Amino acid sequence: MTYKILCSDLDGTLLTTKSDVSNFTISQIERVKERMQIILVSARMPKAMHYIQQDLGVLHEPIICYNGALILHGDKELKSTVIPALCIENIHKIAEQHNIKLGLYYKDEWYAEIDSERIQKEKVHTKVEPVFKNTTETILDWKLRKIGAHKIMLMGTKNTADIAYKKLEESFSEEINIYRSNDTLIEVSPKSVSKLSAIIYLIKDKYTLDDIISFGDNYNDIDMLQNTGCGVAVGNAREEAKRISNYVTLKNTEDGVAHYVKENLFN
Structure with a gap:
């Protein structure tokens, strides 16, 4: 299957260290980003995601912040849901x-x-x-x-x-x-939001969930991993996340996402 969107969690998944993506990850995203959208999906605030977008060269793509509570595309706010x-x-x-x-x-x-x-x-x-x-x-x-x-x-x-x-x-x-x-x-x-609900909002009528490959490690990634076309858990993921995923790759500290991308996407 040729996926049209790659959605990835950051902490414990795409980030090799606690704060940065590795050069290997950057090179693999560089290789595929002209052929698919790269959407970062995180519990982080926008400011804590933009520098990673910049490192990956995907500042032109939307981001899903706060587990889906805030969706942005550049300076434009697409959707915002708050706890009163x-x-x-x-x-x-x-x-x-x-x-x-x-x-x-x-x-x-x-x-x-x-x-x-x-x-x-x-x-x-x-x-x-x-x-x-x-x-x-x-x-x-x-x-x-x-x-x-x-x-x-x-x-x-x-x-x-x-x-x-x-x-x-x-x-x-x-x-x-x-x-x-x-x-x-x-x-x-x-309550009304999740990483999955934000992804559904973003793709609307343009794509289906089957067009998406997703990567994650934690409880808040499970819906995303379980319902997209292909869910890939990193090796350090919670057992619950691994069980419902289609594949398990290497740990985040071993560039698990990048290795999966290199071996399986657009070879």
Whole structure:
């Protein structure tokens, strides 16, 4: 099958290190990008994706940010879905009960309450600087501006994240998608969106899902991997993602996506 679109997750998938694509990956995308669209699909904010687009030479393509909550094509906003301020307030109450800190994201805005090792890691990996501000103040500001969150990150310990995850599911499962990034991190996005829903929105009547090959590693990639024409999990992917994928390639640190592209696309 000749695929017309390649959709790839970034962290743990296309990125060989925590923040960059390798020269080998760049060379393989360069080889195929004139014959297919390359669409980056991530939980990241736009600013943390544009430099990767630039490295790959695909700045002219759309990007799917925040697990599908924000779709952009250059400077043009194609679709935006946010978590409303009232829901953010309720999530904040649960977080406060367990000394969990929030990261709040809207477009290219990133707000955090205090600096931490986790914040420093994200700064390095995404090349983006947060604004340090009290969460209550951020929510009040967003209410006045009539905006909400494209993504919320809850940062705690394994124990507090376990408790918070259960409470979020019990209270807000109808309003938000809840992803466990790792033992200490929970990502929250609007219920009505996913990476798959954003892909469907982008292709509309022009292509079908069978025209797409996708790459991923985590829980938030499963719908995309399972429903596109070919889903490829990297070797470091969650077992759940591997099970539903058509193929498993090498780990991200071994250029798994690039190796699959080299061996299987347009040879």
